[in-house]
Structures are given as structure tokens and as C-alpha cells.
Amino acid sequence: MTATGPAKATAGESNSGAAAPFPWDEVMAVGLGVLRLTPEAFWTMTPRELASVIAPKRARPPAPSARDLSEMMRRFPDPRGP
Numbered sequence: 001m002t003a004t005g006p007a008k009a010t011a012g013e014s015n016s017g018a019a020a021p022f023p024w025d026e027v028m029a030v031g032l033g034v035l036r037l038t039p040e041a042f043w044t045m046t047p048r049e050l051a052s053v054i055a056p057k058r059a060r061p062p063a064p065s066a067r068d069l070s071e072m073m074r075r076f077p078d079p080r081g082p
Contacts, residue, residue: 030054 027050031042035053042050064072 027054 028042031037031045031050032039037045
């Protein structure tokens with residue numbers, strides 16, 4: 001317990017400090033149900049591969065505008081052939 005209330009558990013921990021069991025039901029539901037992976041594909045994935053397909057897509061910076069692209073092409077021209 002902290003001064004402001006009960007301590008929050010971190011990922012993989014319960015409030016008692018013990019490791020929480022792995023959420024197999026939820027992971028299998030996402031992998032086999034939502035992503036529609038075959039059982040073979042699901043069970044051969046590494047945890048990192050599975051996490052990368054489950055995680056939300058990272059935001060990408062916007063593409064340069066036509067004006068910005070023209071300016072970059074003027075400032076940094078491609079070399080001409082021989």
C-alpha cells in the first residue's frame with residue numbers, strides 16, 4: 001500500500017507481488033480468433049513476433065508535402081549518370 005492507496009501491480013505481477021499467470025486464454029483468443037492464425041502458425045511464433053502483430057500500429061510521421069519534396073530534391077539532387 002502506498003500513501004495514496006493500494007499499490008498498482010506491474011505487468012506480469014499480481015498485487016501480492018507474485019508473478020501473475022500468463023493469460024493464455026486471451027492470447028489464444030486474439031491469435032486464433034481475431035488474427036485468424038492457423039494453430040501451426042500461432043504455436044511456432046516467438047513471443048516477440050506475436051507481440052508485434054498484437055500491438056497497435058505505431059504512428060508514422062506524415063509524408064512530406066509536394067512543396068517540401070520539391071525543396072529537398074532541389075537541395076539534394078541525385079547524381080547524374082557517367
